[in-house]
Amino acid sequence: xxxxxxxxxxxxxxxxxxxxxxxxxxxxxxxxxxxxxxxxxxxxxxxxxxxxxxxxxxxxxxxxxxxxxxxxxxxxxxxxxxxxxxxxxxxxxxxxxxxxxxxxxxxxxxxxxxxxxxxxxxxxxxxxxxxxxxxxxxxxxxxxxxxxxxxxxxxxxxxxxxxxxxxxxxxxxxxxxxxxxxxxxxxxxxxxxxxxxxxxxxxxxxxxxxxxxxxxxxxxxxxxxxxxxxxxxxxxxxxxxxxxxxxxxxxxxxxxxxxxxxxxxxxxxxxxxxxxxxxxxxxxxxxxxxxxxxxxxxxxxxxxxxxxxxxxxxxxxxxxxxxxxxxxxxxxxxxxxxxxxxxxxxxxxxxxxxxxxxxxxxxxxxxxxxxxxxxxxxxxxxxxxxxxxxxxxxxxxxxxxxxxxxxxxxxxxxxxxxxxxxxxxxxxxxxxxxxxxxxxxxxxxxxxxxxxxx
Numbered sequence: 001x002x003x004x005x006x007x008x009x010x011x012x013x014x015x016x017x018x019x020x021x022x023x024x025x026x027x028x029x030x031x032x033x034x035x036x037x038x039x040x041x042x043x044x045x046x047x048x049x050x051x052x053x054x055x056x057x058x059x060x061x062x063x064x065x066x067x068x069x070x071x072x073x074x075x076x077x078x079x080x081x082x083x084x085x086x087x088x089x090x091x092x093x094x095x096x097x098x099x100x101x102x103x104x105x106x107x108x109x110x111x112x113x114x115x116x117x118x119x120x121x122x123x124x125x126x127x128x129x130x131x132x133x134x135x136x137x138x139x140x141x142x143x144x145x146x147x148x149x150x151x152x153x154x155x156x157x158x159x160x161x162x163x164x165x166x167x168x169x170x171x172x173x174x175x176x177x178x179x180x181x182x183x184x185x186x187x188x189x190x191x192x193x194x195x196x197x198x199x200x201x202x203x204x205x206x207x208x209x210x211x212x213x214x215x216x217x218x219x220x221x222x223x224x225x226x227x228x229x230x231x232x233x234x235x236x237x238x239x240x241x242x243x244x245x246x247x248x249x250x251x252x253x254x255x256x257x258x259x260x261x262x263x264x265x266x267x268x269x270x271x272x273x274x275x276x277x278x279x280x281x282x283x284x285x286x287x288x289x290x291x292x293x294x295x296x297x298x299x300x301x302x303x304x305x306x307x308x309x310x311x312x313x314x315x316x317x318x319x320x321x322x323x324x325x326x327x328x329x330x331x332x333x334x335x336x337x338x339x340x341x342x343x344x345x346x347x348x349x350x351x352x353x354x355x356x357x358x359x360x361x362x363x364x365x366x367x368x369x370x371x372x373x374x375x376x377x378x379x380x381x382x383x384x385x386x387x388x389x390x391x392x393x394x395x396x397x398x399x400x401x402x403x404x405x406x407x408x409x410x411x412x413x414x415x416x417x418x419x420x421x422x423x424x425x426x427x428x429x430x431x432x433x434x435x436x437x438x439x440x441x442x443x444x445x446x447x448x449x450x451x452x453x454x
Contacts, residue, residue: 001317002026002077002101006070007041009081010060011372012389013293014041017079020309029073031066033059035380040372047073054382060084063091070100077101077316083384086292087114103316105291109266113289117160117198123286126265128258131277131285133200141178144199148177151201157181159188160196165235167191170202203285205440207278208232209244210290211259212300214311215268216321223256224304225330227296230439231426233348238442239426240296241335242303245397245435246278255284260325262289271297271312277439295338295389298368302334302393332366333397335404337423339371339388339411341379344422345452351417352381361410366393366403379416387418401433425450 005021006029007014014030018041021028030045035054042048049069052059059065061084070078078095080086086104093107104110113119117137123130132151137160138144148155148171157180159167167188169180181197189195208229215221228244229237247255259274273294278284297308306323315321342348358375361367371388373379379387390407394400408424429446431437437445 001319002313004029004046004073004075005077005079005103005313006031006066006073006075007045007079007081008060008066008085009079009083010036010039010041010383011386012370013081013083013295014039015044015372016370017081017309018044020307020313024310024313026313029069029075031060031069033382035382038377040374040377049073054380056084056382063088063094066091067094067098067100071098075100077103077313079103079312080292082292082295087290089114101316103312104270105266105268105272109268110291112266113291115160115196116158116162116288117196119289120198120286122265123262126261128262128265128286129284131200131203131287134198136198137196138199141181144181144197145174145177147199148174151199154202154204156200156202157184157197158200159184159192159194160198161192161194162188167197168235203277203279205280205438206230207244207246208237208275208287208439209247209255209278209284210273210275210294211256212294212297212308213259213263213268213272213274214306214308214315214321214323215263215270215272216315217269217318218320219264219267220321220324221260221263221268222321222323222325222328223259224300224306224308224328226252226255227299229296230437231432231442232439233442233447237296237338239335239337239423240299241333241397241400242299243330243333251282251284258284258286262286270315271308295386296336298370298389298391299334299336299393302366302368302391303330303332304328305331332393332395333400334366334391334393335400335427336389336391337404337408337427338386338419339390339413339423340385340419341387341413341416342385342419343417344419348419350381350385352379352385353416354378355413356415357412358414359410359412360388361390361407364403366400367391367407368393369407373413387413387416397435401427421452422450 030048051065089110095102212224392403
């Protein structure tokens with residue numbers, strides 16, 4: 001096992017990794033920007049090093065500074081968390097060249113699955129169902145129009161190197177396609193330095209189902225069940241639960257088996273997620289792979305009892321997986337609500353500022369809050385607005401829903417506006433309580449009727 005690990009991230013995920021390391025007896029190094037000098041992760045780590053100004057490009061995305069910090073502190077490994085450099089194959093490759101373990105898959109695997117066009121080809125070879133679409137990159141608008149006509153509208157334009165909802169456009173007709181193609185290409189070029197686009201049939205409305213997988217360097221791969229992430233706004237997840245109530249045991253076996261085949265096709269090591277869309281007929285299709293730990297990983301930990309971050313550390317240090325598929329059972333039900341510093345009344349505008357009084361819900365079995373906040377902390381305006389994750393587990397879904405309502409009711413964040421009341425209204429909605437929702441529900445059903453005073 002490692003003696004010292006550097007965490008190349010911030011916020012609640014940095015705190016989460018530090019805690020896992022501490023429980024394994026591993027010393028930790030936090031890196032921080034000038035805006036994060038008072039952040040919780042800098043206080044919890046054994047060492048903390050400033051890596052640059054507030055702007056992410058000059059700090060948390062500054063590969064040279066992060067690797068220099070690892071060398072100076074004699075860190076043997078780097079955990080990238082999620083976001084920032086977590087799916088950057090160049091960063092993973094540089095770690096490998098410097099004999100620093102990147103806690104994640106190999107750079108080759110990140111490259112293979114990071115390009116969505118290449119990933120589609122690999123999945124087809126592995127007999128994993130994929131969404132009907134273009135066979136490769138779409139060179140221009142004329143080709144896009146031809147393919148869209150063949151598979152039928154509506155279609156989705158996607159950036160080959162995309163992620164985080166960038167470089168994606170929904171196209172309803174041939175008249176809309178030229179304008180959307182140009183804007184998506186421009187956004188992809190700015191975000192990823194790659195303007196290759198491909199085109200897929202839209203499976204909508206659908207269930208967004210993702211499967212958690214773990215693989216080691218000895219070829220062992222297992223899945224840990226699925227998470228339902230269908231409640232989304234602007235392609236960003238808002239609330240997740242596990243297991244999905246629309247997945248039967250037979251379907252769980254089928255979709256889990258497909259996820260394992262997908263991971264084995266790229267010799268996957270460490271934690272990752274295979275994302276699928278499931279249509280109203282119950283057919284599922286590969287969408288993409290996330291070659292990192294996910295924001296919503298705690299709900300899988302709740303229902304399986306497996307600490308995914310500790311498994312990441314163990315696998316990266318060279319230990320075998322130590323689990324077989326028969327060892328994984330899903331017990332009860334878990335739900336996660338993302339608490340963001342944002343104002344839902346003003347189109348979810350970010351709401352940075354100082355938290356004058358903070359009370360995080362606690363008490364009872366099956367309640368967990370992952371956060372990097374404390375009373376008196378000033379949330380900087382430069383980064384993602386998520387400030388906490390409330391995770392609950394119950395013997396059944398109804399118990400989990402009631403526990404989440406109780407937890408949201410206890411949360412206090414005086415000084416900043418959050419989406420907690422919005423989350424309370426969402427999780428109390430009759431259709432959500434009944435499990436009768438899909439990827440269209442939040443934006444097309446819930447939000448049009450929702451007001452902050454509701």
